[in-house]
Each structure stands twice: as structure tokens, then as C-alpha cells.
Amino acid sequence: MSKYKYLPVTEEDREAMLKTIGVQSVDDLFADVPAAVRFNGELGVEKALSETELYRFMRGLAAKNTDTKSAVSFLGAGVYDHYIPSVVGHVLLRSEFYTAYTPYQPEISQGELQAIFEFQTMICELTGMEVANSSMYDGATALAEAALLAAGVTRLKKIVVSEAVHPEARDVLKTYAKGQGLEIVVVPARNGRTDIDRLESAIDDQTAGVIVQYPNFYGQIEPLKELEPIVRKGKKSLFIVAANPLALGLLKPPGRFGADIVVGDCQPLGIPAGFGGPHCGYFATTKKYMRKIPGRLVGQTVDEDGRRGFVLTLQAREQHIRRDKATSNICSNQALNALAAAVAMTALGKRGLPEMARQNVLKARYAARRLREAGFELVYDGPFFNEFVVDVKRPVSELNKALLKKGFIGGFDLERIDPTMKGRMLVAVTEQRTREEIEAFAEALGGLANGNE
Amino acid sequence: MGTNDQPLVFEISKPGRVAYSLPELDVPDCPTEELLPAEYIREEPAELPEVSELELIRHYTALSRRNHGVDSGFYPLGSCTMKYNPKINEDVARLDGFTHIHPYQDEETVQGALELMYRLQKNLAEITGMDEVTLQPAAGAHGEWTGLMIIRAYHEANGDTKRTKVIVPDSAHGTNPASATVAGFEAVTVRSNEKGLVDLEDLKRVVGDDTAALMLTNPNTLGLFEEDILEMAKIVHDAGGKLYYDGANMNAIMGVTRPGDMGFDVVHLNLHKTFTGPHGGGGPGSGPVGVKKELAKFLPKPRVVKTEEGYRFDYDMPDSIGRVKPFYGNFGINVRAYTYIRTMGPEGLKQVSRDAVLNANYLFRRLAPYYDVPFDRHCKHEFVISGRRQKKLGVRTLDIAKRLLDFGFHPPTIYFPLIVDEALMIEPTETESKETLDAFADAMIQIAKEAEESPEIVQEAPHATPVKRLDETEAARHPILRYVKA
Numbered sequence: 001m002s003k004y005k006y007l008p009v010t011e012e013d014r015e016a017m018l019k020t021i022g023v024q025s026v027d028d029l030f031a032d033v034p035a036a037v038r039f040n041g042e043l044g045v046e047k048a049l050s051e052t053e054l055y056r057f058m059r060g061l062a063a064k065n066t067d068t069k070s071a072v073s074f075l076g077a078g079v080y081d082h083y084i085p086s087v088v089g090h091v092l093l094r095s096e097f098y099t100a101y102t103p104y105q106p107e108i109s110q111g112e113l114q115a116i117f118e119f120q121t122m123i124c125e126l127t128g129m130e131v132a133n134s135s136m137y138d139g140a141t142a143l144a145e146a147a148l149l150a151a152g153v154t155r156l157k158k159i160v161v162s163e164a165v166h167p168e169a170r171d172v173l174k175t176y177a178k179g180q181g182l183e184i185v186v187v188p189a190r191n192g193r194t195d196i197d198r199l200e201s202a203i204d205d206q207t208a209g210v211i212v213q214y215p216n217f218y219g220q221i222e223p224l225k226e227l228e229p230i231v232r233k234g235k236k237s238l239f240i241v242a243a244n245p246l247a248l249g250l251l252k253p254p255g256r257f258g259a260d261i262v263v264g265d266c267q268p269l270g271i272p273a274g275f276g277g278p279h280c281g282y283f284a285t286t287k288k289y290m291r292k293i294p295g296r297l298v299g300q301t302v303d304e305d306g307r308r309g310f311v312l313t314l315q316a317r318e319q320h321i322r323r324d325k326a327t328s329n330i331c332s333n334q335a336l337n338a339l340a341a342a343v344a345m346t347a348l349g350k351r352g353l354p355e356m357a358r359q360n361v362l363k364a365r366y367a368a369r370r371l372r373e374a375g376f377e378l379v380y381d382g383p384f385f386n387e388f389v390v391d392v393k394r395p396v397s398e399l400n401k402a403l404l405k406k407g408f409i410g411g412f413d414l415e416r417i418d419p420t421m422k423g424r425m426l427v428a429v430t431e432q433r434t435r436e437e438i439e440a441f442a443e444a445l446g447g448l449a450n451g452n453e
Numbered sequence: 454m455g456t457n458d459q460p461l462v463f464e465i466s467k468p469g470r471v472a473y474s475l476p477e478l479d480v481p482d483c484p485t486e487e488l489l490p491a492e493y494i495r496e497e498p499a500e501l502p503e504v505s506e507l508e509l510i511r512h513y514t515a516l517s518r519r520n521h522g523v524d525s526g527f528y529p530l531g532s533c534t535m536k537y538n539p540k541i542n543e544d545v546a547r548l549d550g551f552t553h554i555h556p557y558q559d560e561e562t563v564q565g566a567l568e569l570m571y572r573l574q575k576n577l578a579e580i581t582g583m584d585e586v587t588l589q590p591a592a593g594a595h596g597e598w599t600g601l602m603i604i605r606a607y608h609e610a611n612g613d614t615k616r617t618k619v620i621v622p623d624s625a626h627g628t629n630p631a632s633a634t635v636a637g638f639e640a641v642t643v644r645s646n647e648k649g650l651v652d653l654e655d656l657k658r659v660v661g662d663d664t665a666a667l668m669l670t671n672p673n674t675l676g677l678f679e680e681d682i683l684e685m686a687k688i689v690h691d692a693g694g695k696l697y698y699d700g701a702n703m704n705a706i707m708g709v710t711r712p713g714d715m716g717f718d719v720v721h722l723n724l725h726k727t728f729t730g731p732h733g734g735g736g737p738g739s740g741p742v743g744v745k746k747e748l749a750k751f752l753p754k755p756r757v758v759k760t761e762e763g764y765r766f767d768y769d770m771p772d773s774i775g776r777v778k779p780f781y782g783n784f785g786i787n788v789r790a791y792t793y794i795r796t797m798g799p800e801g802l803k804q805v806s807r808d809a810v811l812n813a814n815y816l817f818r819r820l821a822p823y824y825d826v827p828f829d830r831h832c833k834h835e836f837v838i839s840g841r842r843q844k845k846l847g848v849r850t851l852d853i854a855k856r857l858l859d860f861g862f863h864p865p866t867i868y869f870p871l872i873v874d875e876a877l878m879i880e881p882t883e884t885e886s887k888e889t890l891d892a893f894a895d896a897m898i899q900i901a902k903e904a905e906e907s908p909e910i911v912q913e914a915p916h917a918t919p920v921k922r923l924d925e926t927e928a929a930r931h932p933i934l935r936y937v938k939a
Binding site for chain 1: 458459461462463466468470471472473474475476478479480481482483485488489490492493494495496498499500501502503504506509510512513514515516517518519520521522523524525528530533535536537538539541543544545547548549550551552553554555556557558559562563564565566568569572576579580582591592593594595597598601602605626627628630631632633634635636637639640677678680682683706707708709710711714715723725731732733734735736737738739753774775776777778779780781782783784785786788792794795796797798799800801802803804805807808810811812814815817818819830831833854855858863864866869883884885886887915918919920921922923924925927928929932933934935936
């Protein structure tokens with residue numbers, strides 16, 4: 001009998017199969033592996049556990065983590081604790097979806113293809129763009145790919161990026177830029193938003209693209225209307241906006257402000273924080289750049305009987321056809337998480353998404369008010385979505401340790417990214433937080449920061 | 454039969470229906486115009502669907518039934534390792550302590566997650582014979598690019614800036630040359646010889662002081678082991694280049710041989726292939742990269758390290774290529790891969806590769822009499838046959854693939870590798886039983902007979918799928934990439 005529940009070949013099978021192959025043993029099938037590179041002995045990997053033992057062990061590992069279901073989280077900075085309708089998990093567990101791969105054979109992949117076609121449509125709706133792809137790894141790599149597209153179509157090398165774009169997205173952009181020999185110019189923020197004067201002086205005829213975030217890393221809503229004409233001062237430069245798709249339930253879409261490319265991460269829509277991944281990047285643009293878009297696209301067509309169906313299309317852009325001339329090297333993407341986002345967008349729907357977005361704004365507003373009442377100042381005075389920066393007067397890391405003892409996961413410590421931001425906490429308040437939790441948090445933070453405890 | 458058998462979710466939408474439940478607002482309300490500047494408020498809501506919860510579930514259930522996964526049936530898609538996706542992996546990955554943790558939480562509060570990452574890194578290093586591993590890359594192609602950026606940083610650190618070329622075999626995955634381009638290299642092709650292996654003479658011809666690296670899959674995409682690997686490694690290393698291992702085919706060699714022992718300097722793995730992270734309909738994957746010691750300082754940051762006070766992220770890496778992804782990689786997929794490794798253990802992983810190779814060779818021999826065999830020797834975990842014989846009868850490999858759909862099988866990878874005419878690349882994996890392999894072989898043999906006796910059955914296939922062959926030319930000529938309300 002087999003020792004392993006995933007390995008069905010029995011001794012009897014093995015004998016019969018070896019006979020058909022015409023060899024004496026399985027070893028004979030490895031005769032072409034030179035002795036000098038053979039691995040002798042047993043791999044030093046951890047020992048096998050039975051299912052019961054393994055589940056117990058993994059539960060033990062998980063239990064060493066403090067999760068946001070047991071602590072009350074005000075931590076965001078690009079990854080948020082949001083309502084995930086139960087239906088999302090149930091659809092993802094339909095194994096016809098999760099045990100399939102890229103839909104190369106459309107006749108038996110219509111489910112995946114149609115779900116992604118619907119996803120593409122929803123992303124277009126939210127962003128106000130004409131075309132969206134089937135997903136990217138995450139918002140940051142989508143942003144980097146947007147920069148590569150801009151450099152490719154303009155044949156220019158300079159990318160201007162706002163300091164108020166997520167710092168890790170800027171880091172990823174820098175790594176991609178190195179490969180392509182792009183120059184990255186970072187424009188500082190002023191009062192929590194992209195400094196318009198500095199932006200203007202950074203843009204010239206050599207600029208391939210300008211990247212801002214909406215709402216930005218500090219939660220502030222960038223004035224896209226004022227930024228767009230400045231971007232156009234670069235004769236060729238593309239306007240690239242990284243946007244939180246949930247915020248777009250309420251905010252005017254970047255497409256209405258003339259964005260050429262809109263990217264972002266669908267994590268707020270049906271995808272748990274998951275220690276930072278897997279999440280799901282999206283990439284949307286105009287028809288003009290449709291044939292330059294990275295990654296897979298699903299298109300509608302008809303079968304031989306005229307019946308509607310869906311296929312992967314415009315594949316001449318992709319690596320398996322174009323190899324070194326492809327628009328990107330991306331192959332596997334985040335399809336299952338795009339499905340999660342599509343299900344969440346369907347569940348929330350036309351009314352739920354704006355309602356959820358509104359609750360974020362209102363609760364963040366309320367939290368800001370309570371924190372002000374507790375003696376803190378908001379560092380920036382512009383309009384914000386569900387995040388704001390507060391001056392907590394003491395090192396955030398210390399406060400967060402104390403908050404944790406009271407059952408709170410505090411906000412992001414901005415000193416981590418900028419030593420001049422000591423004592424600045426980026427507080428995220430989603431629809432998940434109750435009034436009671438917000439009040440208790442403001443009270444706890446007030447007590448700690450004012451040295452009452 | 455209607456033309457739109459399966460409505461789009463937008464077509465079943467009806468104003469007034471909902472499938473969500475948000476709490477009553479418990480903080481003071483105020484008009485949106487007072488919250489945000491008027492010019493930044495959306496004028497029209499996004500046209501998202503309005504359905505009830507049951508309608509939503511029926512919609513996606515109907516879609517799932519129009520999809521074939523490994524759980525539905527055999528899926529011998531070459532180079533993709535469509536093995537069984539264990540259910541315990543899904544249970545473990547959904548534990549709150551893994552799912553609902555934030556990447557910026559204090560390290561003290563995520564020790565279990567860091568420990569898991571650390572353990573997985575160690576196990577992957579051992580399996581591949583490398584010294585250090587990063588879990589940051591999101592997928593195989595992302596790992597390739599990461600590995601090439603590391604090689605680039607290594608050469609630059611040596612002041613060796615003229616190494617602008619990456620050599621890839623003509624049988625390589627398309628991602629290899631594409632990743633080389635994104636990393637700023639020029640891809641150069643090395644030919645395969647009549648045995649289906651890299652032609653050493655041609656390798657000597659293309660290698661030089663401008664060689665940054667050779668990218669290689671071993672076993673290669675023909676499923677053949679590159680038996681001259683040590684000589685190839687010597688040729689490339691002598692020229693000052695590095696050896697890159699594309700781990701797409703790792704399922705063939707676990708516990709048998711290790712890339713690190715073959716002379717490779719950098720490796721990526723596809724955890725969604727060899728290590729059962731599900732394929733998800735196209736992702737998410739996970740593409741960890743392993744390197745030899747001398748390249749470790751160039752790895753993406755941060756790294757997970759073990760200290761006396763527990764597990765930590767190490768950001769102090771001045772030579773790092775930087776970040777390739779926000780946070781720490783596709784953690785959820787890494788949880789699944791670690792769960793799989795602990796299910797199988799060292800002996801089990803070796804048995805996986807031995808059974809994968811046995812299954813492939815068995816299926817190969819059953820099909821060999823009926824199809825052309827471009828390279829007639831023992832394969833590893835996959836093999837390539839050709840539909841040349843059938844093509845002469847007017848039946849193309851595409852037709853054979855479509856006919857397989859009528860038998861309930863997912864077709865093999867077709868028309869790849871590019872160096873084989875009418876290629877069918879078949880990877881059965883170790884999780885399939887002899888009975889399944891026999892049923893597939895019987896279907897392939899029947900199709901070969903049909904090609905001779907009644908080719909139209911094959912040419913007009915599929916006959917039993919929800920839609921017939923789709924017009925891909927029209928889809929590309931007049932792209933419809935989103936729904937627009939009529």
C-alpha cells in the first residue's frame with residue numbers, strides 16, 4: 001500500500017507500469033542524472049506529520065500571531081480591515097475555480113473567463129477607464145508596470161513620482177526602474193499632498209509619466225483636477241493614478257480627470273490582509289494603450305454557432321508569444337483574488353460600495369474629532385478618505401506597544417519611513433470599527449500620550 | 454439554443470436588490486458634500502450589479518460548472534504541474550492567525566508567521582541546494598526577474614558592467630527571455646541538439662565576456678534531463694557568467710538531485726506548481742528565489758532572520774536589489790506550500806518525484822506507438838509528442854486538444870516547446886492513478902484512430918462542451934473587453 005494519501009501508485013501498479021516502460025526499476029528512469037550531481041541520502045527537510053498532528057502544529061503557529069479579529073485595529077497604510085461578505089469565501093472554495101489554471105482552453109474555462117470579463121468591467125466602471133486587464137500581482141507592481149508602459153510608449157526615461165505614493169510601491173518602482181534604466185524623480189509632499197510647485201518644476205519634455213496616489217499614502221485626497229494640467233506640461237507625459245478602488249465608490253474616478261493609466265490594489269474588496277499577500281493588483285487604461293497593456297485580457301467573442309463566449313485575447317502582447325519583445329514578463333497573475341474582488345463588488349453592488357465608502361469617511365471623520373478632543377492635532381488639514389495623520393507627541397512604537405496591551409493595534413508609525421516624522425501616527429478607520437471602539441481608542445491614546453498612565 | 458446561455462451578472466441585475474449587510478451607521482452622519490469637496494465626489498454611482506445573495510451564489514455556481522479544474526478531472530497541462538491541491542492546505546491558510554494579520558503589525562505579534570516563513574525558507578534551501586532563500590516574488594516570472602536583477606547587481610558590484618546578455622535555450626519558457634528584457638538584458642538563444650538537449654558547441658559559440666547568465670530548466674521543457682549540466686556550468690562559469698535555474702520543472706527531481714549541486718547559482722521555484730499552492734485559475738502563485746552564499750547580500754529586503762529574541766525582519770541590507778514586492782510575498786500561498794512540505798516530509802517529497810517520473814514514462818510508452826516521438830528516450834516528469842502524423846491526415850494538434858475535451862480531459866500544453874512541430878506537452882503528475890492514465894491513453898489512441906478513419910469527428914470537436922470553438926481572430930480584431938449596457 002502507499003504511505004501517502006496524495007500518491008495513488010501501488011506496488012502492483014508500479015510493477016505493471018515498469019513492464020510497459022521496459023525497465024527494471026524506477027532508478028533506471030533516472031539513469032541520465034550523472035552520479036556527480038546525484039543527491040545521496042535524505043533531504044534535510046522537516047519530518048512529515050500526520051494530518052491531525054500537522055493541523056495542531058499549524059494552529060499553534062497561527063496562535064502565536066495576534067489577529068485583527070481578536071484585537072481592534074487602526075492600522076492601514078495600504079492594507080485594510082474591511083467587511084468581507086461570507087459569499088466571497090464560499091465562491092472561492094468552488095474547486096472548479098481554484099484548482100484550474102490560466103484559461104488556455106476556453107471551451108472548458110468559460111466560468112473563469114466570464115468571471116474575469118465581469119471583473120474587468122467592474123474595474124472600468126470604478127476607475128472611469130475604457131480597458132482593464134485581468135489582474136497584476138499587487139498595486140505596487142501594477143504601478144511599476146504603468147511606469148514601464150509610459151516609458152515604452154513615449155520612448156522617454158524619466159518618471160516623476162509623488163512622495164505621497166506608498167513608500168513600498170516607490171521602492172518596487174525603483175527596483176523595476178533599475179532594470180530598465182529609468183530615472184525616478186521623487187517630488188516631495190507639502191501639507192500631506194503632492195507639492196504642486198515642485199511637481200511643476202520636475203516635469204519637462206523628457207518626462208514619460210507622472211505618478212500620484214488617490215487618496216494618497218497619508219489618506220489625503222490629491223487634487224487630480226489641479227494636477228492634470230501640470231502633468232500635461234510635459235509634452236508626452238502620461239498621467240498615472242494609483243487609486244484605492246473602495247474610495248472610488250465615492251470619489252470621482254481618475255478617468256474623469258484625464259488619467260491615462262489607473263492602477264491599484266483590490267485588497268479592500270473581499271481580500272483579507274493576509275500578512276501582506278496575496279492581494280490583487282488592477283491595471284486600467286484607455287483604448288489608446290490597449291495593445292500595450294501588460295498581462296492577460298479577456299475578450300468577448302462568439303462560437304461556431306454564434307453563441308456568446310469569452311477568450312484570452314490580444315495575446316500577441318504576451319511573453320508566451322512575443323518572448324523578449326513582450327510588453328511585460330508577467331504570466332501567472334492573481335486570478336483567484338480578482339474573482340474574490342469581483343464577488344465582493346457584486347455583493348456590495350451599486351448601492352453597497354458607495355455606502356461602505358461613505359461609512360469609512362464618516363468613521364474616520366469621527367475618530368479624528370475624538371482624537372482632537374483628546375488633545376491631539378491632525379497634521380494635515382486637507383480632505384481625507386479613511387486615514388489621517390495625527391501628532392501623538394511620543395514615539396509611536398512605544399505607544400503602540402502600550403495600546404496592544406489594551407487590545408488595540410495602533411496606527412502606522414511614520415517614523416519607519418521618514419525619521420523626521422517622529423511622533424506621527426497614520427490612523428486608519430474603516431467601516432469595521434464601531435463608535436465604541438473609536439471612542440475607547442481615542443481615550444486610550446489620550447491617556448497614554450498625555451502621560452496619564 | 455439561445456445566443457447568451459449564461460447571462461452576465463450585469464444582465465441579471467435589478468434595481469433594488471442587495472447582497473450585502475452593513476451595520477447601521479453609529480457615528481454622526483452628514484451630507485457627502487460637507488465631507489468632501491464637490492469636484493471630488495462621484496456624480497454617478499459605478500454601474501455595479503444589484504442582485505440578491507442567492508442570485509449571486511447561483512451565478513457563480515453556474516460559472517464554476519463551466520470550468521474545469523484538477524478536482525473536475527485529469528489536467529495534464531505540461532510545465533504547469535497540475536497536481537492535486539490538498540484540502541488541509543486550504544483549511545490551514547484560512548486560520549484567523551494567518552488570514553487576518555497585518556504586514557505592519559509589531560514583529561512580536563506575528564512570531565508565528567515569521568517562524569513559518571523562516572522554516573519554509575530553510576526547507577526550500579535544502580530542497581534546492583542553495584544557501585539563502587527569499588519568499589518575496591509573487592510568481593515564477595517575478596522570481597526570474599528577481600534572480601536576474603540579483604545577478605545584475607553581482608556583476609555590477611564587481612565592476613563587470615559589460616555583461617549585457619542572458620542566454621536562453623530555444624526550448625525555454627517564454628517568460629525567460631521576457632524576464633531578461635525587463636531586467637535590462639538582451640536575450641540570446643542557444644540551440645538544442647538532435648537529442649533535445651542544449652548544444653554544447655553552440656553554447657560555447659554564444660558564451661563570452663558579455664554573458665551575464667544562462668537560464669536553464671532542468672529537466673528541460675521537453676522533459677529531458679540535461680545530462681551535460683556540469684560541462685555547461687563549467688563553460689558558463691569559466692566565461693564569468695552565472696547559472697540561473699528555472700524551477701518550473703522541480704517536480705521531477707526532488708531528493709534525486711539539486712540545482713545547487715548541479716552548479717546553479719540562482720533558483721526560483723513555483724510554489725503553486727511543485728508545492729501545491731493552488732493555481733487559482735491563473736494565480737496567485739509564489740516564486741521564491743534561492744541563491745548561493747556569494748549572492749545572498751543582493752537578495753530583496755527585508756529578510757526573515759532568527760535571533761535569540763525571536764524572529765525578525767532584517768532591513769539592514771545595503772547591497773540588496775531593493776524591494777520586488779510590497780511586504781513579504783504571497784504569504785498565503787507560502788502557508789500552503791509549507792503545509793504540503795510537512796505533509797510529505799523528506800521521503801515523501803522524493804517519492805513525489807519518483808512517482809511523477811514513473812507516471813510520465815508510463816503514459817509516454819502507452820502513447821508512443823500512435824504519435825510521433827521527437828526524442829525517444831526516458832523522460833522525467835513530462836514528455837513531448839508530436840501530432841505530425843495526424844497533421845498529414847488533416848488533423849491538427851489543436852483538433853486533438855479540442856477532441857480531448859469531449860472525453861472530460863483538460864488537454865496538454867500545445868504548440869510548445871516551439872522547437873517541436875505540432876507539439877503536445879504532457880505532464881500527468883504523481884497524484885494521478887494508473888486508471889486515470891489508462892483512460893487518457895485510451896482516449897488519445899481513439900483520437901489517433903479517428904484521425905485516420907473519420908477525421909471530421911476530431912476536426913469538428915469539441916461536441917460536448919457548453920460552447921463550441923470560439924472565434925479568437927474576431928476577438929482580437931474587434932476587442933470587446935468589457936460589458937456595455939445595450
